Amino acid sequence: MSAAAGTVEALLFLSPDPVSAEALMEAVPCGEGELEKALAELEEGLAASDRGLVLKRIAGGYTLASAPEAEEAARRLFARPRTPPLTAAQAETLAIVAYLQPVSRPEITRIRGVSADSATGTLLERGLIEESGRSRFGAVTYRTSELFLRLFGLDSLDGLPDVAQWDPSPDEEAELRERLLAAGSARLGESPPDGQAEIDEIPQAGSEGTEGAPAEPPPAA
Secondary structure: HHHHHHHHHHHHHHHHOOOOHHHHHOOOOHHHHHHHHHHHHHHHHHOOOOOOOOEEOOOOOEEEOOHHHHHHHHHHHHHOOOOOOOOOHHHHHHHHHHHHOOEEHHHHHHHOOOOOOHHHHHHOOOOOOEEEEEOOOOOEEEEOOHHHHHHHHOOOOOHHHOOHHOOOHHHHHHHHHHHHHHHHHHHHHHOOOOOOHHHHHHHHOOOOOOOEEOOOOOOOO
């Protein structure tokens, strides 16, 4: 292994977060071509020697991750979660934000059919989503964060699973279609004449008090 590839491996080992190509070139130091060669050499070296690590590109940067073969052992080692798993309501809200971002809390409420206040607040506290601006009605809109990409092993949102692969039952499809049509109609509707914020337009659909049993988030890629 070349000196540049060894240095890159050490830098990625020391960093808790993915490191951008620009940061690696500055730290090594080296040019873009030399860095690409070092990364390729490191990736091939890890694969050829059956190491327990692999080189991955996540959130626009590079990081060292455990090899898929070590997944079961890692699950046994870290069997006790350090943070509570997402509830079903939180996972559902996160999925809506991920696929429809930027999206406001009133829109999430329309799609889910129940209040999204609790789930949205928890996702904000855990850093999985963040504010991205305001809708034309003045409601705060949300998007997924860089932490979301890192935790789910995504380089970008283009890596999200294709929703076309989901095959809902007729009842599920009808309910989902009705909710999405209602949300779409709300987006295309006229601005409230009395100047009230978008959130004031929503009737009380119910409470989110019963969120159901905890649901594990999708495994990282």
